Amino acid sequence: MQTRxxxxxxxxxxxxxxxDEAEEERVAHQKREQEYIQxxxxxxxxxxxxxxxxxxxxxxxxEVTADCKWLLVRAVPLISERIAGSEExxxxxxxxxxxxxxHGRKEGYxxxxxxAEAKEALKSFDLYRTDCAACYAEKRKEFESLEFAIxxxxxxxxxxxxxxxxxxxxxxxxxxxxxGAGTSRQE
Numbered sequence: 589m590q591t592r593x594x595x596x597x598x599x600x601x602x603x604x605x606x607x608d609e610a611e612e613e614r615v616a617h618q619k620r621e622q623e624y625i626q627x628x629x630x631x632x633x634x635x636x637x638x639x640x641x642x643x644x645x646x647x648x649x650x651e652v653t654a655d656c657k658w659l660l661v662r663a664v665p666l667i668s669e670r671i672a673g674s675e676e677x678x679x680x681x682x683x684x685x686x687x688x689x690x691h692g693r694k695e696g697y698x699x700x701x702x703x704a705e706a707k708e709a710l711k712s713f714d715l716y717r718t719d720c721a722a723c724y725a726e727k728r729k730e731f732e733s734l735e736f737a738i739x740x741x742x743x744x745x746x747x748x749x750x751x752x753x754x755x756x757x758x759x760x761x762x763x764x765x766x767x768g769a770g771t772s773r774q775e
Contacts, residue, residue, distance in 0.1 A: 655752040658761075663742075666759045670738040680734055684727045691720040 671677060745755045 658752065658756065662761050663755060663759065666761060667738055667742060670759070671736050674736055674738065676734060676736050680727070680731060684724075684731065687720065687724040687727045690718065691724045694720045 741758065742755060745751045745758060748754055
């Protein structure tokens with residue numbers, strides 16, 4: 589009977605040992621499962637953040653696309669209209685025309701005077717006191733570096749945070765049917 593009792597005690601000890609090992613394994617498994625759950629939660633949170641960033645990027649791309657369309661469809665024609673109607677261009681064209689006219693008149697006078705037998709010296713004419721060819725050349729050169737206020741303003745506005753919206757406002761663009769090239773940001 590003692591051997592049975594010893595066997596029972598031994599089996600009971602083994603059972604406890606196996607039970608303890610099973611419990612340790614169960615606790616370790618639960619710990620790993622919690623770690624996995626935390627990792628999954630972190631990954632899901634990260635994925636949700638990236639999805640939100642992606643949506644924000646898509647909205648930004650749509651805005652930039654609309655702004656680019658507006659620049660091509662409306663801004664270039666509006667700026668061209670402003671340049672064509674600008675005081676700078678009008679003044680330049682007037683001065684260029686005056687210089688060309690004076691240069692042509694001077695050449696005409698020279699030819700007419702050389703053909704005529706006049707006793708008056710060429711130096712008595714106003715056009716001969718002015719170097720018309722140099723004045724004309726100067727106006728031609730001036731045109732190469734002619735600056736328009738609208739182009740300067742456009743350059744300044746383009747560097748501002750909401751430059752396209754400000755440019756639209758500055759150009760007074762009320763045109764909204766440019767194939768999706770209307771205002772991208774409502775301010």
